[in-house]
Amino acid sequence: MLREKLNKVLNELVTEKQKPFSSNQLAEFIRKDLQATVALIANKTNSTLQIKASAGAGNWADVPWVSILNPIITKSTQDGIYPVYLFCADGSGVFLSLNQGTTAPTQRLGRKAAEQYAANVIQTTLQKLKILPTWLQGEINLKTRTGLGLSYQSPNIAARFYPKDQLPSNEQLIEDLNEILSAYELIANEWSSGGYQSQDLLDPIEIDTAKVNAAIPLPKPFLLLAGISGTGKTRFVRQQAERSAMEGIRNFELIPIRPDWHEPSDLLGYVSRISGTQFITTPFLQFMAAAWRDAVVLGAGYSLKNPNEMTPFWACLDEMNLAPVEQYFADYLSVLETREWRDGNYSSASIFAPGKLFKATDTTVLAQLRIDLGFSDADWDGLWSYFLDQGMPLPPNLIVAGTVNMDETTHGFSRKVIDRAFTIDFGEFFPNVYDLFFEPKLEPVTLGFPLDSQITNADELADVAADPKGQRSIEFLQAVNELLKGTPFELAFRALNELLVMLKCFSPQTPEQLYAVWDDFLMAKLLPRLEGDEDKLQANGDDSLLIKLKTALTTRFLTAASRPDLFNIQISDKAAPAIAFRSLKKLEWMQDRLQRDRFTSFWP
Numbered sequence: 001m002l003r004e005k006l007n008k009v010l011n012e013l014v015t016e017k018q019k020p021f022s023s024n025q026l027a028e029f030i031r032k033d034l035q036a037t038v039a040l041i042a043n044k045t046n047s048t049l050q051i052k053a054s055a056g057a058g059n060w061a062d063v064p065w066v067s068i069l070n071p072i073i074t075k076s077t078q079d080g081i082y083p084v085y086l087f088c089a090d091g092s093g094v095f096l097s098l099n100q101g102t103t104a105p106t107q108r109l110g111r112k113a114a115e116q117y118a119a120n121v122i123q124t125t126l127q128k129l130k131i132l133p134t135w136l137q138g139e140i141n142l143k144t145r146t147g148l149g150l151s152y153q154s155p156n157i158a159a160r161f162y163p164k165d166q167l168p169s170n171e172q173l174i175e176d177l178n179e180i181l182s183a184y185e186l187i188a189n190e191w192s193s194g195g196y197q198s199q200d201l202l203d204p205i206e207i208d209t210a211k212v213n214a215a216i217p218l219p220k221p222f223l224l225l226a227g228i229s230g231t232g233k234t235r236f237v238r239q240q241a242e243r244s245a246m247e248g249i250r251n252f253e254l255i256p257i258r259p260d261w262h263e264p265s266d267l268l269g270y271v272s273r274i275s276g277t278q279f280i281t282t283p284f285l286q287f288m289a290a291a292w293r294d295a296v297v298l299g300a301g302y303s304l305k306n307p308n309e310m311t312p313f314w315a316c317l318d319e320m321n322l323a324p325v326e327q328y329f330a331d332y333l334s335v336l337e338t339r340e341w342r343d344g345n346y347s348s349a350s351i352f353a354p355g356k357l358f359k360a361t362d363t364t365v366l367a368q369l370r371i372d373l374g375f376s377d378a379d380w381d382g383l384w385s386y387f388l389d390q391g392m393p394l395p396p397n398l399i400v401a402g403t404v405n406m407d408e409t410t411h412g413f414s415r416k417v418i419d420r421a422f423t424i425d426f427g428e429f430f431p432n433v434y435d436l437f438f439e440p441k442l443e444p445v446t447l448g449f450p451l452d453s454q455i456t457n458a459d460e461l462a463d464v465a466a467d468p469k470g471q472r473s474i475e476f477l478q479a480v481n482e483l484l485k486g487t488p489f490e491l492a493f494r495a496l497n498e499l500l501v502m503l504k505c506f507s508p509q510t511p512e513q514l515y516a517v518w519d520d521f522l523m524a525k526l527l528p529r530l531e532g533d534e535d536k537l538q539a540n541g542d543d544s545l546l547i548k549l550k551t552a553l554t555t556r557f558l559t560a561a562s563r564p565d566l567f568n569i570q571i572s573d574k575a576a577p578a579i580a581f582r583s584l585k586k587l588e589w590m591q592d593r594l595q596r597d598r599f600t601s602f603w604p
Contacts, residue, residue, distance in 0.1 A: 058367025078103035215448030227426030291395035301382025320402030350391025531601035
């Protein structure tokens with residue numbers, strides 16, 4: 001029976017590959033009939049073995065396969081060791097191979113380190129366990145040119161090749177399968193006893209997660225980097241991504257904004273029916289998908305990793321305001337407010353609501369979309385099904401940073417955009433000092449994705465020694481808001497929550513560090529809202545609102561001579577340098593501009 005089914009696949013594979021994949025009879029045969037036959041044999045030796053089969057996802061796989069997975073070792077063909085039938089791309093034969101998953105090791109270790117890791121597995125497995133001595137060892141040839149097909153060749157531990165015109169008897173095929181399953185059982189025993197984690201067996205490469213753990217979580221996952229052209233805003237985003245990237249993971253995407261963007265579809269993609277129905281993906285959507293693949297446990301559907309195991313993914317929207325941000329970015333801005341971390345659990349509304357996109361297209365379009373977004377492997381079945389049913393939420397590890405220049409060719413920002421962003425005046429936070437061009441004294445701290453969205457209990461601030469209940473910060477914001485009452489700039493609960501989130505992110509331990517948090521909050525959340533002419537900024541008296549704010553701050557709150565920099569450290573000793581209060585300097589700059597031009601705003 002096994003011989004008959006292998007023979008059918010080999011005889012029909014080349015012909016059927018030329019036909020449409022959707023509802024293809026041979027693809028269904030591989031996934032169901034051949035899978036069931038292998039399962040019937042394998043489960044006699046071990047009922048816990050999981051048998052998976054794939055002929056492709058949306059399109060034909062160049063190398064169809066049927067795998068046998070022991071949950072003790074792996075539940076995914078992307079990691080661990082497992083026996084697998086691999087059909088040559090040209091239909092010339094099939095290998096029964098004891099193979100390794102390479103996708104997950106490559107993501108963790110990088111390509112070169114993962115290749116060395118796979119070689120160590122081969123050598124030590126064969127030498128220590130003495131299994132399958134008469135089987136073919138070393139790289140196999142699957143007659144394929146695709147990246148996925150090639151990835152099965154060099155990780156082979158041991159294999160038997162069955163040519164199409166020389167298939168052995170059914171009894172011999174079953175005997176070979178039982179032999180490889182016996183070897184697999186020895187590997188599972190070694191694995192469960194910890195042998196495959198020991199230094200003498202595999203010499204595993206340490207995975208450096210310190211870069212991720214050391215990052216300071218941002219208060220918001222959306223940054224506006226404002227400043228004149230050439231100050232290094234885009235380079236800053238790229239360097240932040242590089243600092244926290246694991247080798248082999250591309251966690252930076254540069255997305256140039258076009259002046260003619262007016263619809264969310266320009267950023268997120270759309271359904272086209274010009275030459276048949278298809279979904280046109282975009283770099284931003286593909287990057288979101290990549291962030292999701294990093295954020296979830298492989299093969300476990302929507303189950304999220306521990307945040308310390310996630311990689312921050314930085315999307316840089318270059319020259320963000322060349323187009324009207326409120327138009328092309330509207331969907332993202334709306335969903336952004338629904339992100340929530342609560343008791344370590346993450347949730348978000350979907351940027352593509354269920355039924356609005358994914359269920360509105362036919363199965364062929366969805367199959368191609370799955371491939372385009374990188375979810376074609378069977379291990380992503382659970383996550384893809386979640387997206388089809390629930391839509392695609394914002395990934396928890398995605399940070400969007402927009403670079404901003406203000407001139408006659410760009411658009412301004414509405415309150416909706418400013419309120420949802422963490423704005424950084426780049427020249428003030430990361431100044432260009434010509435004298436230090438060749439020998440810089442400072443470097444930016446490493447930033448990570450937010451781990452808090454809302455402070456609902458004062459006890460959450462218990463570790464903030466300078467303000468353990470947040471009461472001093474509440475009093476500070478109340479005093480500031482008193483000056484804003486009756487103006488268009490008055491603050492609401494959102495601003496208070498964001499100040500408290502900043503407290504938790506930066507965890508000030510001294511009064512000076514607390515002043516630094518307040519100062520940066522004013523720079524990032526309040527001052528970008530202030531703009532207008534003399535009439536608009538007149539605050540119930542002769543002095544402008546800018547002067548009143550500066551006076552109140554210098555006399556009641558920001559009274560120290562300096563404050564520590566929360567966003568830079570000294571290269572020499574990694575200490576935070578002392579700097580002047582940014583908000584006071586900015587208020588003075590805005591007031592001078594108001595007197596000179598009769599109009600002012602935050603933007604350089």
